[in-house]
Amino acid sequence: MIKRSIVFLLLLLSVLGSVSAETPTIPETCTTTNFYVVLTDTSMTTELTTAQLGAMDFGLSAPSISGVENNWIYFSSKSDLARFCSIISYSSPTMPFSGAFSVYVDGHFSPMTVIKLNAATTGSYTSNIITNASNSQMIYVYSQTSNSLYAGETLGNNGVQFFYVSGGSTAAQLTQFDELVALTNNNNISYYVHGGGSDRYARIMSTIVYFDYVDYSTTGTMSLNAVELYSPPEQGNVSIYSDADTQIYEGTYLLGTTDNGGLLDVQLPMGKHTLKFVKDGYWDVLKTVTVSAENNSEIYVSMAPRNAIFQVEKEFSGNIYPNSVASLSMDVTPVKTAYATKLRVSGVELSKVYYNTQELPKAADGSYIIGDISSTQQIVIDFKTTSSWGERAFTVELSATDIEGTTYTNLETINYNVLELPFLFETPDTWAIGVNDVILTDMSGESYSVLMVLYDESGTEKWSSSTNLLEYCDYTFEVPIEDAGEYTLELNAKSGTVKSYYSIEIIEPVSLVSDFLTAASGNVATVQFKISNPTESVKYYTAELTCPFFNNTVDKTFSIAPGTVEKTVDISFEVPEGLELEYYQLTLEVFNEGDTDPIYSGNVVLTISSSSLFLASVPGGNPTLIIIAAAVLLIAGTFAALGLKK
Known part of the structure; x- marks a missing residue:
């Protein structure tokens, strides 16, 4: 049987011929650690989980548990976590909770492979567990044997031993439960059992735990049954969008690298995962994603170069249409405390800029003063879209200094797509005082409601009307305008998902x-x-x-x-x-x-x-005034007449 892979080297433990009982001790106070499992059954309470753990007989060696909190179980060390993930005992050859849990090492989800081995022999035989591992790693082994046929006697060489097939022939005899580190790549585990003769029968049961996915098979002169015990928990699809050639880790485990388009599709167990994004020349980024079974999860991370001080995540609110006001939300996270932060936007007409829900005024130099930022903050930019549809872009610049006075600049290119309106919009050549006809014609082949509202320059509603626009049909709105002035005509269609605005200026004719x-x-x-x-x-x-x-x-x-x-x-x-x-x-x-x-x-x-x-x-x-003017003319005429007589 073939399974997924990774390497190691190693040896193992010798098993006692008698079986003793070991149950874990559950402390009353829960001490959290970075080594834990999360049970799949989220309805498990602390009391119920504790009771089930206390009833488990772990045979020769029980894991040290540091605490229980509902369906979370914490362990004192990585070795104790590995012991929990192996078979319970010879008399109970299953995994705790039937393997229905997710494993976390160093606080991060870890893949895992658990193999159970059964062997029975009357002589000395060797079998191999062959792996196709790519690197060296720690493995964890637990073994037990049955009693000898002769009372008071134990099996030769303690019944079982592991040694290196490649990299040396020195055997390592271990007892009960232990961990081994591979010395070189592509080492396989050799399983040696000494039965002691035809009248002595050795029966051995072992488990090997890898905190990774490993491909394996078995060969040898002895009958060695290998069974995979652990089935990974239910997983969900996660689409990760970032810069091209970005490595994505969970803990120390490399999930993969984004392609040339900046995409990496992975599968992760249900629940929360903290991922680390790594790329040369850029700041590392930590991002949490919640994986659910209902929908594919998506995560967007824009890497910040080392000459920038902010990690910026961008998101638009809904679809963008011509002649509308689009909203760009940016979550700005400083790599370190940023001082005297300023925002500049170019390539687009701004409507408003908000910082933590407060509208910012524009400074004399055209920038927006934000100030000091020490934690993640939100900036919202409302901007006016073009009158035509298609791909568009503008630039956002964030400048700041650190405590030492070093200047950093984030230059973010904002790409967005202006969608084509689902209807044809026809307006008068010249808007005038009186009734103005506006004609809408559906171009999408769907029926939907349309609301049209006219506002004056103070934002007061002056007129509104609505209709149900039928597919490929037209409708004429009669928009009345009583006075000269500046107006805004707002169109809402498809339950507000399509919005468009048109400015109207009526000059006193x-x-x-x-x-x-x-x-x-x-x-x-x-x-x-x-x-x-x-x-x-x-x-x-x-x-x-x-x-x-x-x-x-x-x-x-x-x-x-x-x-x-x-x-x-x-x-x-x-x-x-x-x-x-x-x-x-x-x-x-x-x-x-x-x-x-x-x-x-x-x-x-x-x-x-x-x-x-x-x-x-x-x-x-x-x-x-007329009388005065007449008098002036009369006096002027008199003086003129006198002048002629002279």
Whole structure:
């Protein structure tokens, strides 16, 4: 039978011809050590585990137990742990708890191979346990024999001995339980049994414990039955992502090395494992992973070069879509205490930066001041994504000094993928005051809910609407905007897993030159306003002026050239004679061609002047100023006349 491998060399123990009882002593106070087993049955209490251990007869040699805590059993030494992992005794040739436990050496999970050997002979024979080991290591052996057929006599050479097949022929005779160290690689164990003659019968039972996975087979002139006792505990798949060519250890055991893409897939027993990441030129990293049967476990570790002071782990919150605000979470762990830490981000438009949930202000030099860091801290960067989908990247720089003043810089390249939206989003060429049509068309072939919300620049919700968008169908949202200003249109789809934001700026399209107008009865008054056309096409408008003293509005149709900024438009009318009031309020409305809802509505106060001077019809004219102006003109005319007479 073949099993997995690793080497050693060694010898073993001689067995007594009589059997004595040995039960372990369980201390009342639990003392934890780095050598322990964790029983698979997590329902085991301290009392139940202690009771079952106390009922076990370990034959010639019992392990020294330093404590029990529920389903955890601690041992005084590695040798005691190995004794527990071997067969219980000759009379009970099984492993404690039927081998249903995981083994931890030096505080870390350890693979293990346990082989039980049975031999029976009336003569002197030798058999070999052949291994395909790759290096030298300690092995642990426990042996017992049955009594001799003759009362009072023991077997020759104590019944069993182990010696080196390669590397020398010196035999080592050991008793009860012992540990051996291989001297060279590729040494195999030779099992020698001396029965003493045809009338004397030797029956031997042994176990060999390796804290590793070992391939083995048996050969020889004697019947030697080798049976593997220990089945590894249930394991789960773990995908480890790190830098390429990074070695992953658990304790001193090398699990493997990441490939060129930085991936290593391993299997580990269920529960928590502390892994060590090692790469030349980089700081070592310790990372804990919890392995479960329900899902494949994943672990991400970015190695920090020796000229950097931080170990940085990065994670995005959910999928990233165009025109959205994505969130990058970074767990920053200093290799040693970092002082005067600063954060800089380049290559992306930032929204906000948080340090331990507190928003950080941007300093005058464009950095974010973090300060001293002595333990793992969290930094969250909210940034605006591009309007198109695809692979994107930006850079995060963390600079700090150590206590000696040495400067370190972490330069992290953040790669992320902007996903294509599941729908086609169509907006007006130009957003305007009034109703704006936004059309969504599904492109994914699925039905899902869509919520659209409009916020003003203070974050106050101004409008919202939702629909169930059917596969490959479209839906038109009518987005009303009442005033000029800056707005944000938020789209939520598929229960909030798809989010996108769009900035809207509505520039006041129309503004009055003046809110006041003075005119005399019988004169022509003119209302003036300015209007812009920021689009790339000619725009057509209609202006309507409503006067209380007219039955109909005063209308004017006009056009504005593309890219025009603040063109002045006049709308004039004759002030009727015989008006009874001194003041009237006029209403000006401006419409896009063909629309019934105005893009602008404003009021002008008309003051009726008793003066018939033509200046009285000037928009915004003030009677006092007009009289003064007339007087100035009169005086100027007088002086001019006198000058001509001379």
